[in-house]
Amino acid sequence: MFRQVTTRLLRSAKSRAFSSEAPAPSAGESAFAEKWRKLTPNIDPPRTPSSYMSPRPPTPSTIPTKLTVNLALPYSSSLSSKEVDMIIVPATTGQMGVLPGHVATIAELKPGIMSVHEGNDVTKYFISSGFAFIHPNSYADIVAVEAVPIDQIDPAAVQKGLAEFNQKLTSASTDLEKAEAQIGVDVHSALNAALTG
Template identity: 85%
Template sequence: MFASSFPTRTPPQPDHLVRPASASHSNLYLKPLSRFEVMLATEYYALVRYLGVRCFDFLVDMVIVPATTGQMGILPGHVPTIAELKPGLLSVHEGNDVKKYFVSSGFAFVHANSFADIIAVEAVPIEQIDPALVQKGLAEFTQKLSSASTDSEKAEAQIGVDVHSALNSALSG
């Protein structure tokens, strides 16, 4: 197709489109990695970081994210990946310490250099969530869903049920 459209030109090759990697990156895969760096940002924390304050930035052993395709564990040297996050529990493992956050949605970007960016709309430490309020919200949105008459009301109520169900699941597991 390219040759018939441009008979006097050579098609571009991928190596012409990408900058060569630095020498420091070439040794990255020769040594085993035991930890990797992860940055967790929310709309608020990204703004704070932009103003000069660090957001969540960890050197960790593993992160487990609630991807739309299922739970995804990210370890050092993970293949580069982009994953959409669904409401659920995000676990950050640092040695024997595990920090747990509830994320409402977002994306996880895993880079080849053992660095991961996790961008969440909201990320709340799990210990700050009140189980009684979650149960109350779940009951409220379930009732709204059953009494909704328009598609818009049903969609809003279903989102509330989904988020509160994910919160409930994160608290119990």
């Protein structure tokens, strides 16, 4: 059974062309919408992300001179279609530099510094965690849980938080308390390293 499902998924993935244009609804989607309208005529069928997202520009034939960056947080968008020379993100595998023309990549982010380079100007953000989506058309989408410009972080509050979470870690009695305290220690240690290094 698993093999049949996997084979079917692979066949459908192979037949689907990757494009920067919004895909037309497939026969399956149209059939689903027809059945939906028969069963629930007063409610519109659910929409997929491709029906409301604007398509990405196509991959250029030559490498662009700028990288377009989007930094999205759950509550705001810090950078939106900002053209820069380079970004450096704190991936779990190490610091990752991204230039225009970078190969398509998805990287998990760890607590650390993301630096945005525009000529001689460098803006640094502390990122708690998230993902970096690097697209072949020189677009980079950084989706983070939290991101703060480094100059807005209070070093005294970081030291206090690090001490508190170290105390919680030593006094934790359950696995949940230990895990929560360890996350606090990791984030505050990364914040401290960002401020001092």
